Amino acid sequence: MNSFHGRTLAGIAATGQEKVKKGFEPQVPGFRQVPYNDLAAMRAALSPATAAILIEGIQGEGGIIPATPEYLLGLRQLCDQKKLLLLMDEVQCGHFRSGRFQSFQRILEGVPEGEKFLPDGISMAKSLGGGFPIGAFWVRAPYADLLGAGSHGSTYGGSPLACAVALKILDVIHREKLADNARHVGGYFKSGLEQLAQKYPGISQNVRGLGLMMGIELVPNIPNLPGDSSKTQASRFANLLHAAGLLAIPAGGQIMRFLPPLNLQQSEAEEGLKLIESVVAKLAA
Ligand SMILES: Cc1ncc(COP(=O)(O)O)c(C=O)c1O
DSSP states (O other), rough: OOOOOOOSHHHHHHHHHHHTTTOOOOOOOOOOOOOTTTTHHHHHHOTOOOEEEESEETTTTTSEEEEEEEHHHHHHHHHHHHOOOOEETTTTTTTTTTTSSSSSHHHHSTTTTGGGGOSSSEEOOGGGGGTTTOEEEOOOOOOOSOOTTTTTTTTTTHHHHHHHHHHHHHHHHHHHHHHHHHHHHHHHHHHHHHHHHHOTTTTTEEEETTEEEEOOOOOOOOOTTOOOOSSSSSHHHHHHHHTTTOOOOTTTTTEEEEOOOTEEEEEEEHHHHHHHHHHHHEEEE
């Protein structure tokens, strides 16, 4: 529930948000949604026909909600016991955005047995191409050769140009230590957002995220928030940020989401925080 798995038909069917499904019926059958970070709910939803469990490491569209370490380890155990595939959608939260290659590595840092955790499949895109369009998925042996060459594809699938770009991006990420950058500048940005939340409790009530994937939860019914009141608070807040010169997008109706480039410098994070504060201070006045 509250997941987002993209706009392919099966991705729409997998997604746990009604608004995404509208207009795309009939749904690809066989998907069931359960509350996130709730192992008991997942266990209760299994049937003898269940083949796989699919989750985001950090729910993006759903409001920047990281999986808990207990949830990840519990799902792995459940999948091993019941012989199910554990699939992770790392399209938004993966590829170094969290400060590690995949978000589950960051979430499980320092957790006993955490470094041994592996899902059975991982989908990747977004930061994979550094802005150039490419998506990919990784599948663990012994499933890796279930799809042979030619058994699935798309016009742009396997494009040599996109693959060359993604390899170059990987070089740049290593050379410029962008995983560490995401962690450190992300930490700086997050603590700045937390300070803003403390200073303006009437606007922001909660800050969360990992690395350079962050969100602030807006207080319900902010009195001075301009814009069309049929629109969500987050989209009206986003319009104010855009007008101030900062690109950010809503996640759900109440969360302002920040996904800056992985090479964001601390001085740029500081500039961004100032822009956010200029908007927040006006609303709080
Ligand atoms: C978690 C997640 N999965 C998948 C997608 C996109 O998938 P597609 O390109 O198939 O629409 C997104 C895009 O925002 C996403 O956040």
